[in-house]
Amino acid sequence: xxxVSQVAEAEPQDEELDEEEIVERIFExxxxxxxxxxxxxxxxxxxxxxxxxxxxxxxxxxxLSSREVVSLQPNRGAxxxxxxxxxxxxxxxARLMIEPNVARLAxxxxxxxxxxxxxxxxxxxxxxxxxxxxxxxxxLSGQFHVxxxxxxxxSVALRVVKELVTRTSLIIGIFGSPGVSNCRDEDHDEIFTAxxxxxxxxxxxxxxxxxxxxxxxxxxxxxTESTIDLATxxxx
Amino acid sequence: xxxVSQVAEAEPQDEELDEEEIVERIFExxxxxxxxxxxxxxxxxxxxxxxxxxxxxxxxxxxLSSREVVSLQPNRGAxxxxxxxxxxxxxxxARLMIEPNVARLAxxxxxxxxxxxxxxxxxxxxxxxxxxxxxxxxxLSGQFHVxxxxxxxxSVALRVVKELVTRTSLIIGIFGSPGVSNCRDEDHDEIFTAxxxxxxxxxxxxxxxxxxxxxxxxxxxxxTESTIDLATxxxx
DNA sequence: GCTAACAGGATTGTCAACAATGAATAGCGA
DNA sequence: TCGCTATTCATTGTTGACAATCCTGTTAGC
Numbered sequence: 001x002x003x004v005s006q007v008a009e010a011e012p013q014d015e016e017l018d019e020e021e022i023v024e025r026i027f028e029x030x031x032x033x034x035x036x037x038x039x040x041x042x043x044x045x046x047x048x049x050x051x052x053x054x055x056x057x058x059x060x061x062x063x064l065s066s067r068e069v070v071s072l073q074p075n076r077g078a079x080x081x082x083x084x085x086x087x088x089x090x091x092x093x094a095r096l097m098i099e100p101n102v103a104r105l106a107x108x109x110x111x112x113x114x115x116x117x118x119x120x121x122x123x124x125x126x127x128x129x130x131x132x133x134x135x136x137x138x139x140l141s142g143q144f145h146v147x148x149x150x151x152x153x154x155s156v157a158l159r160v161v162k163e164l165v166t167r168t169s170l171i172i173g174i175f176g177s178p179g180v181s182n183c184r185d186e187d188h189d190e191i192f193t194a195x196x197x198x199x200x201x202x203x204x205x206x207x208x209x210x211x212x213x214x215x216x217x218x219x220x221x222x223x224t225e226s227t228i229d230l231a232t233x234x235x236x
Numbered sequence: 237x238x239x240v241s242q243v244a245e246a247e248p249q250d251e252e253l254d255e256e257e258i259v260e261r262i263f264e265x266x267x268x269x270x271x272x273x274x275x276x277x278x279x280x281x282x283x284x285x286x287x288x289x290x291x292x293x294x295x296x297x298x299x300l301s302s303r304e305v306v307s308l309q310p311n312r313g314a315x316x317x318x319x320x321x322x323x324x325x326x327x328x329x330a331r332l333m334i335e336p337n338v339a340r341l342a343x344x345x346x347x348x349x350x351x352x353x354x355x356x357x358x359x360x361x362x363x364x365x366x367x368x369x370x371x372x373x374x375x376l377s378g379q380f381h382v383x384x385x386x387x388x389x390x391s392v393a394l395r396v397v398k399e400l401v402t403r404t405s406l407i408i409g410i411f412g413s414p415g416v417s418n419c420r421d422e423d424h425d426e427i428f429t430a431x432x433x434x435x436x437x438x439x440x441x442x443x444x445x446x447x448x449x450x451x452x453x454x455x456x457x458x459x460t461e462s463t464i465d466l467a468t469x470x471x472x
Numbered sequence: 473g474c475t476a477a478c479a480g481g482a483t484t485g486t487c488a489a490c491a492a493t494g495a496a497t498a499g500c501g502a
Numbered sequence: 503t504c505g506c507t508a509t510t511c512a513t514t515g516t517t518g519a520c521a522a523t524c525c526t527g528t529t530a531g532c
Contacts, residue, residue, distance in 0.1 A: 019298075
């Protein structure tokens with residue numbers, strides 16, 4: 001059983017998935033790091049994994065590559081993207097541009113049901129964290145940002161945040177210190193408190209600090225060569 | 237000669253275009269309103285217009301639809317998107333989230349060549365404006381925002397701004413008062429001055445005001461029903 | 473023993489024929 | 503004459519086969 005077959009765990013429904021669902025599934029698999037950077041996504045294995053034809057798969061891969069989540073190499077196939085440190089910088093810069101504003105909007109627009117939903121989500125995060133279920137913790141902490149964008153009720157922002165959260169998971173996989181969790185859930189708690197008390201500026205500032213925290217825990221050295229020099233690595 | 241054939245004016249090169257180029261060409265055609273909202277983009281005419289096979293066209297249309305610039309209706313074909321007033325709100329909201337920050341970054345990163353290039357661009361804008369070349373004026377004023385994103389040197393922001401500028405052109409085509417130009421080029425001048433004097437906060441504020449100006453010149457009434465209730469309209 | 477060319481296999485890219493759906497029109501009946 | 507239905511046509515969606523490309527393992531030659 002290879003990596004790719006873990007993307008689709010069981011297909012109870014016999015109705016065919018469309019491209020958006022396949023894209024969503026691959027997003028999720030990347031977010032909780034079942035698909036590490038550089039994983040080859042061959043058409044055949046994806047066809048088998050999702051039980052769809054080759055056309056669907058190719059269209060999904062095209063969509064994923066248009067969001068920089070998959071690298072499509074002509075005649076060589078599709079690979080889960082391996083962001084360079086330069087791309088990592090761009091991703092965090094973009095998140096810092098958008099997400100504080102998303103938080104601001106979320107404060108203004110959150111209904112009572114939204115607040116309840118977020119609170120339940122935070123409980124799940126805490127449980128995953130305390131239970132040392134690292135994979136769940138990562139997925140849930142990414143999902144928190146997506147949920148905020150949904151509360152903010154702006155589909156453009158939602159789409160961009162989904163992309164950036166996914167790419168951040170790849171970045172953490174490459175540049176993150178192993179073992180260190182990426183999102184501190186206390187940060188999420190504080191943002192939620194700002195939502196509850198309708199403190200837009202506070203939410204924006206907390207989100208900004210939160211993203212900075214994540215970025216600081218990465219080791220984005222100088223511009224890492226995308227083509228790793230093996231000779232240097234194995235020189236004694 | 238229908239609308240679509242105006243998208244590709246002459247193909248001097250015999251090398252085939254790839255999807256990204258086709259997408260870019262259609263973006264441009266939409267920006268300067270050669271392709272109005274609702275225009276049918278049939279596969280056959282696009283194949284002819286660009287001189288490529290049906291596969292390329294279908295992939296391009298998929299990419300365009302993933303950016304909400306084209307509406308892909310199953311078994312009915314592709315149409316240039318007609319944003320609802322709700323979508324228009326989202327687009328401007330997203331532009332207000334991103335572009336002031338783009339302007340800020342552009343201030344920090346603009347080289348002398350960048351400033352020169354922008355200055356020359358503004359001259360072109362003025363010429364088009366004075367010469368009453370409406371189509372050029374629209375294209376150039378949209379391009380100014382894209383150029384800023386290029387100067388800001390963030391590919392995520394660049395991609396999003398390109399999408400949003402294009403969709404704004406559609407929105408202006410639908411909700412804009414006819415004859416009124418969308419971007420006042422004095423606004424662009426002021427933003428450029430902020431760049432030149434390295435005034436990041438000023439640039440951000442001016443960009444925000446500028447976007448508000450554009451939005452104010454639209455007639456985004458209440459939430460226009462996508463399915464218009466004819467009974468209400470004809471009730472006496 | 474090492475390098476380089478070659479062949480085999482596997483994978484991706486493309487094309488053309490076919491199926492399926494939707495729109496338009498013509499025909500029929502009231 | 504109007505309205506409904508059925509047939510036709512055009513367009514999109516899908517499938518399969520084929521072509522092109524790349525990777526790998528092998529073999530011949532130096």
